[in-house]
Amino acid sequence: DAGVIQSPRHEVTEMGQEVTLRCKPISGHNSLFWYRQTMMRGLELLIYFNNNVPIDDSGMPEDRFSAKMPNASFSTLKIQPSEPRDSAVYFCASSWTTGGSLTGELFFGEGSRLTVL
């Protein structure tokens, strides 16, 4: 079975540019999570979708960040405009939840390493 698939694996961009990160969750999973990892702050949960609906976006840093999940097999995390402090590894994870409650493990993708110059 294919795991969580993220693209691109690496992105280098200049400050002010728009960045779009993509995620394909594991087929059958109904919950999707976007995390950001930096040396300073560790792994931070940005947003959580359940059945394609954003449930909790309290971790989204600011209005420059937005996330969508148009269908069960695809999600995007967009940063516009990007800033150097957005440089990090962004992980997507999926899982199965019942009634909004996590019932098992999180499956993470390999991450997208973003560098904003």
Next chain:
Amino acid sequence: LAKTTQPISMDSYEGQEVNITCSHNNIATNDYITWYQQFPSQGPRFIIQGYKTKVTNEVASLFIPADRKSSTLSLPRVSLSDTAVYYCLVGPIKAAGNKLTFGGGTRVLVKP
């Protein structure tokens, strides 16, 4: 949410057993203890989960004392490939994803 405390780093040698203890003094009755492993340049991976006593799978063992205020992840006979960061998470099994918080983890370095 129960706060967890674990050592920042540990060194070991190939073939040894590695034990990582996580403290969670304010664990709630319906909280489970879950451990994830993260290799460099990869996302975290679920290792093991337990509620009380002992749980064992093909990768590790998890020891939880009766008061559940701490837990110990045991990795038997580690190899160089076990070098990774290990995260201890505490939360209700039925928690929504936003209730699972990753702390700083324990960086384990296995030496030849």
